[in-house]
Amino acid sequence: MAIYDEAVLGERCVLPFCAEPEEIRYLRRAVRGALGRWGAGVAAEEAELAVTELATNTIQHVGHGTAAVLVMEVGVDRLRLELHDKSSLTPVVGSGGCEAECGRGLHLLAAMSLDWGTLLTAAGKAVWCELPLAPVRRCPRSHRAATVLEAYQRLAGATTQGPSARAALAASATGVIADLLYWLALQGLDPVETLDQAQARYETGADAA
Secondary structure, three states, X not given: OOOOXXXXXXXXXXXXXXXXXXXXXXXXXXHHHHHHHOOOHHHHHHHHHHHHHHHHHHHHHOOOOEEEEEEEEEOOOEEEEXXXXXXXXXXXXXXXXXXXXHHHHHHHHHHHOOEEEEEEOOOOEEEEEEEEOOHHHOOHHHHHHHHXXXXXXXXXXXXXXXXXXXXXXXXXXXXXXXXXXXXXXXXXXXXXXXXXXHHHHHHHOOOOO
């Protein structure tokens, strides 16, 4: 299992990884986590699929064990993914969907992307694609919640890794709510009343910005 050296600058994420089949699931998990922190978790499924195809293409056509870097960046209406490797060989999508020549991955990538292509770099190349990301998906409320939850997990020593990631997230969210209610009581405020107000706000969708 790889431990990714993740550098996040604003809404840009850099994930170095080793191009091996068993590494792809950890790379997908890192992608989903970054999108969740950015409030763009709705796009995670498409992003994971695109990253799988990009990484698989590198494994098949550059070589197992290749040092590679995935760069993700969120724009106003799209998500850009770049996979950098040290080969200058440019992938070409063959006619007729020829799997032997180019693999189905690039055809799938082209079909699901707004645009895609290859850039030659000083170290090799970057295969990139851009996925649609409607502004509504980048919900500020979701972004704030993800930031709070991530900080809480660090303080509590919790983790979202492993097959029960969804259960771990639910447990951490429950912990955040319970601790907030306890804190409110210590301040002499009514936890039940605050919880009712929060429930009402959630149901109406008010103050989502």
